[in-house]
Amino acid sequence: MSQPTEKTEDGRIRCDACPVMCYIKPGAAGACDRYANHDGTLVRVDPHVVLDRTLQQGGSVVPFNRGGGDWDGKLVRGPETFVTAIGAGTTYPDYKPAPFIVSAEVDGVDMVTVVTEGIFSYCGVKVKVDTDRHLGPERSLVRAQGEPVGHVTTGEYGSQMLSLGGVHHLTGGSKKEGRVTCDTLLELSNGRAVELTIDDGATIIVQAGRPPIVNGAAEERMRVGCGSATIGMFAKQWHGKVDEVVVVDDHITGVLSEHQAGKLLGISETGIHMKGRRSTPGRYFQVAQPGTGWGGTDISDPLSILGPFNPKAARPGLTMLMVSTTGEHFAYYQLDDELKPVQHELPPALQQSIARIEENCEPALCTVLFMGGAGGSLRSGVTENPVRLTRSVKQALTYVTCGGAPVYVWPGGGITFMVDVTRVPENAFGYVPTPALVAPIEFTLRLSDYEALEGHMDHVRPLSSLGVDMARRQVPGHRDNPWPFAPEGAKRSHG
Amino acid sequence: MARLPQIALLPDGRRLHLQDGPIDLIVEANGAAEAVRAAYAAAARRFTGLLDELCDELALLRASARTDGCALQGPVARRMHDAVVPYASETFITPMAAVAGSVAETVLAAMTAAAPLDRAYVNNGGDIALYLAPEQSFTVGLVDRPDRPGLFGTSVLTAGDGIRGIATSGWRGRSFSLGIADAVTILAVGAADADAAATVVANAVDLPGHPAITRIPARELQPDSDLGDRPVTRGVGPLAPAEIDTALAAGTAVADTLIARGLIRAAALHLAGETRTVGLGSDPTSLSVIPAKAGISMASRAAGGPRFRGDDERRIAEQGTLHA
Numbered sequence: 011m012s013q014p015t016e017k018t019e020d021g022r023i024r025c026d027a028c029p030v031m032c033y034i035k036p037g038a039a040g041a042c043d044r045y046a047n048h049d050g051t052l053v054r055v056d057p058h059v060v061l062d063r064t065l066q067q068g069g070s071v072v073p074f075n076r077g078g079g080d081w082d083g084k085l086v087r088g089p090e091t092f093v094t095a096i097g098a099g100t101t102y103p104d105y106k107p108a109p110f111i112v113s114a115e116v117d118g119v120d121m122v123t124v125v126t127e128g129i130f131s132y133c134g135v136k137v138k139v140d141t142d143r144h145l146g147p148e149r150s151l152v153r154a155q156g157e158p159v160g161h162v163t164t165g166e167y168g169s170q171m172l173s174l175g176g177v178h179h180l181t182g183g184s185k186k187e188g189r190v191t192c193d194t195l196l197e198l199s200n201g202r203a204v205e206l207t208i209d210d211g212a213t214i215i216v217q218a219g220r221p222p223i224v225n226g227a228a229e230e231r232m233r234v235g236c237g238s239a240t241i242g243m244f245a246k247q248w249h250g251k252v253d254e255v256v257v258v259d260d261h262i263t264g265v266l267s268e269h270q271a272g273k274l275l276g277i278s279e280t281g282i283h284m285k286g287r288r289s290t291p292g293r294y295f296q297v298a299q300p301g302t303g304w305g306g307t308d309i310s311d312p313l314s315i316l317g318p319f320n321p322k323a324a325r326p327g328l329t330m331l332m333v334s335t336t337g338e339h340f341a342y343y344q345l346d347d348e349l350k351p352v353q354h355e356l357p358p359a360l361q362q363s364i365a366r367i368e369e370n371c372e373p374a375l376c377t378v379l380f381m382g383g384a385g386g387s388l389r390s391g392v393t394e395n396p397v398r399l400t401r402s403v404k405q406a407l408t409y410v411t412c413g414g415a416p417v418y419v420w421p422g423g424g425i426t427f428m429v430d431v432t433r434v435p436e437n438a439f440g441y442v443p444t445p446a447l448v449a450p451i452e453f454t455l456r457l458s459d460y461e462a463l464e465g466h467m468d469h470v471r472p473l474s475s476l477g478v479d480m481a482r483r484q485v486p487g488h489r490d491n492p493w494p495f496a497p498e499g500a501k502r503s504h505g
Numbered sequence: 506m507a508r509l510p511q512i513a514l515l516p517d518g519r520r521l522h523l524q525d526g527p528i529d530l531i532v533e534a535n536g537a538a539e540a541v542r543a544a545y546a547a548a549a550r551r552f553t554g555l556l557d558e559l560c561d562e563l564a565l566l567r568a569s570a571r572t573d574g575c576a577l578q579g580p581v582a583r584r585m586h587d588a589v590v591p592y593a594s595e596t597f598i599t600p601m602a603a604v605a606g607s608v609a610e611t612v613l614a615a616m617t618a619a620a621p622l623d624r625a626y627v628n629n630g631g632d633i634a635l636y637l638a639p640e641q642s643f644t645v646g647l648v649d650r651p652d653r654p655g656l657f658g659t660s661v662l663t664a665g666d667g668i669r670g671i672a673t674s675g676w677r678g679r680s681f682s683l684g685i686a687d688a689v690t691i692l693a694v695g696a697a698d699a700d701a702a703a704t705v706v707a708n709a710v711d712l713p714g715h716p717a718i719t720r721i722p723a724r725e726l727q728p729d730s731d732l733g734d735r736p737v738t739r740g741v742g743p744l745a746p747a748e749i750d751t752a753l754a755a756g757t758a759v760a761d762t763l764i765a766r767g768l769i770r771a772a773a774l775h776l777a778g779e780t781r782t783v784g785l786g787s788d789p790t791s792l793s794v795i796p797a798k799a800g801i802s803m804a805s806r807a808a809g810g811p812r813f814r815g816d817d818e819r820r821i822a823e824q825g826t827l828h829a
Binding site: 022028029030031032033034035038040041042 | 525526527556557559560561563725726727728729
C-alpha cells in the first residue's frame, strides 16, 4: 500500500496514502507533511509526527474508541484498536491456526496480529520484594498453603527476590503441590494478594504493585541508601552549610566528617564520638537495636547514639544535622560553650537536602514478572514452519506482546518472555487443570513478513470483521505501554 | 483495505483529535456529559469519508472559482465555493482557499445538530469554527508567527459578537502565499468566510518586485498546486520601516474593503514585528476582540494550494489558540 503507484520521469511519485493522491517531488513532502518522496520511494516522514506533537503535551494518546462505556464502539479503527489474546481461545491440542489472525492497516502498511492464548507448562513468576528485612536464607523453600511453590533466590539492591512456579512444582510433585502452585501463580499474575511463608524466614503478603507486608507490617518506603551511602550522595549539598552530619541507620550509620566523602571535600574533624562498632572511617554498625524509630533503629532521641564531643577538635557553635535514611526524622543542633548539642530550628539552607532525601526514597513495592516459553503447538498456530516464527521474533520483525503489554524476549532458543503483570489488562491469565497457566500472547508483524514465514494466510481476516455480536471487552490502553502497532514509541526500555 | 481516519481523545481526556490525510482537527465541546459524547460521536461520523467526498471533486476544487454558477456537488465543496466566490471576479482564487474553514464548519454543524451544547469549537490547524450558546464566551489567543507559536494576546469572544469563524494565514505557514505577511488573522461570521478572506488579505500584503523577497513558482514546490506557475513567497529579507508600512497599508486597505462589503468583521495583520488592526467599529482603540498590542501582519495565503487545514501548526491550536 505504501509503494507509489505511479512514478514520473522527473522522479515525482504519486502518493496513494489518501485520496488527495499528491504528486511529490524528490525530497519533498505531500500536502499532509506526513509522507515524502525519499529517492523515489514513498516514506513516512515520521511515523507519528502528529501524535508526537500531541504527546509533547505530556502523556499518551488515549484511543477514543476504547474508553469503556464512553463510546458506542461502532467506529472501530484499525490503528486505534488492537485485539489482544485475552479470552481468544487457544490452538491446543490441535495444530490448528490461531483463533484470530487479524489484519489492519497501520500507517499505510498492512499489519497482521496473530492472537492466541498459550498454555504454559513451563512458566512461573519472579517476585521482587522491596525490603531490607531478612525474608529467609537464599534457596529456602517458599510455601503457599503449606505446599512448596518456589524458593528464595539471589537478593538484589534493596530487595529480596523470590522465584515461584516452574515445571517441577507444577507437574513434578504431588497433585496438591501442582494445584496450589498453579493457584499461586494465577493469583499473583492476575494482580491479587497471596500469603507466602518462607522456611526459616518470614511470612509475607505479596501483591503486584503493592507494598509487601512482612510479618504483619507493611513496608512503606525504600530508604534512599544506607547511612553511609546517604552521606556520599548528599555530602556536596551539605558542604559549607553545616559542620557535621550523622545519617542514622540500623544497618550502617554514616558520619560526614569521618567519611571518605567528607575527607575529599576537606571537611574538618568535629570531635564527634559515635557509639556502635566502627566499620571503616565514618561508617558504624549497630549504633542501636533494630526497631521502628530513627532509620529502622529503636531510638527516638538521636543524641543517645553519641558520646561526649572531644574538646580537642570540637568548638562551641559547631553545627550538626542528624537525619534518618528516609528523611522522615531529622534534628539540627549547635554545640554550646560546654560542647553540649542544643537543638535549634532547621535552617532553610538544610531543608532542601532533607526534602531531597525524602524525594529520593521510592515507595516499597512488590513487583511480579510472569515468565513463560512458547511451545510447539502455540507456534504452529502462527505458522506452518514454527522455527521461522522464532527467527522472526529474534530478528525483531515480529513484535511480541502479552495482552498488549510489551515483553522482554529472552535471547537464545525458543520464545521465552517476561512481562510485568501490572501492564496486562486485569484477569488476563487463566489456567487449565493440567495444571498449567494460560497466558495471552500476540505476534504482530507485517503481512508480507507473515506470508514469508508461511503463516496461515487463508485465515487472515480484517479487524472490521470482528462483529459487535462477539463478547468483546474493550479496555483502555495502558498508558505506559507502547502501542503494539507502533512499538518504536516505547517510553521505557524495559518490560 | 479501507483507509479510515484516526479518531482519538487527546491525553487531557476532553478534546477529540480527528485526522485523515492532510486534515487535522482538534475538537472540543462543552455541555452535559451525554451531549458532549453525542456531539463527538456525530463529529466522528461526519468526519469519516469527508476527505473522500472532497477528493471526488478535487480537480474542480483546484480550478479557478466560477462566478456564473457552481458545478460542485458535495455540501462541503459548495460551502468552499460560496466562501470564495465574492472574490472570484477580481482575483484568481480557487475553492481550496476555503477548504480548512469549510471542513471545520461542517464538522461543527454536525455536532451542534446532534446535541444541545454550551459551546464548541473545531480547530482545523488554526482555522476555527465556533459555536456559542447565549451568554457563553471563548477566550481566543492570537499568534503572530505561525512557525514560531507563541501567544501575543488573548481576547474574549462572546455569543453576542456574532463571530463564529477565525482563520490565520501567512507565508511562513503550511500553505503558499503570494504575499509577505507573517500572519493575518481574520474574524468573520463563519470559518469558511474567514479562511477565504485570510487568503485574500494575506496576498495583498506585498511589495511587488522588492529584491529582498524570494519567490518560487508554486508548481516547482508542489507539482499539483492549484497556483500553477504563480510565484509564492519563500523568503523575506530585511525591510526598511517605510517598506513595512507600505506593505501593511496595502493589506489594511483590502481588509477595510472586505469589512465594508460585510465579508469579515475584523483583521489583525503582522509583518516584521509591526502590527495593524482593523474592524469592529470605526474607533480602532475600541476593538474588543483584538488587543491593541496585537500584531497585525497582513499574511497572504496564496489563492489555493493543496491545503486542507489552516496555516497554523497544530501545536498552536493545542497550546491554546482557543481555550475554555
